[in-house]
Amino acid sequence: MGIGGSIFLLVLGAILTFAVKSSPDWISLQTTGVILMIAGAAGIVLTLTFWKSKKAAESATVEEIRRTNAARRDARRGEPQKAAPEPRKPQQD
Numbered sequence: 001m002g003i004g005g006s007i008f009l010l011v012l013g014a015i016l017t018f019a020v021k022s023s024p025d026w027i028s029l030q031t032t033g034v035i036l037m038i039a040g041a042a043g044i045v046l047t048l049t050f051w052k053s054k055k056a057a058e059s060a061t062v063e064e065i066r067r068t069n070a071a072r073r074d075a076r077r078g079e080p081q082k083a084a085p086e087p088r089k090p091q092q093d
Contacts (some may be wrong), residue, residue: 001043010040 013036023029025069 001047003044003047006040006043006047008040009036009043013040038071 013033016033016036018033020029020033
């Protein structure tokens, strides 16, 4: 949905809740507005959470690319490569 869609839901819900005075018999526009505002707020929170996790993954990928490029550069220069630390294995009981 994204930030734009979430803000749209939030604004639409606020308009229905606070600005519209008439309501048809078959639906409560105030209740519908509150539901839309909750959905918009949840959408904003979820979008920001996904952006944060995506940024962390991109940072890890960029760091790995930098290490790989540095190792290639050192290999071209004839310098000894630094040993990469082996990943830790989980201990088994």
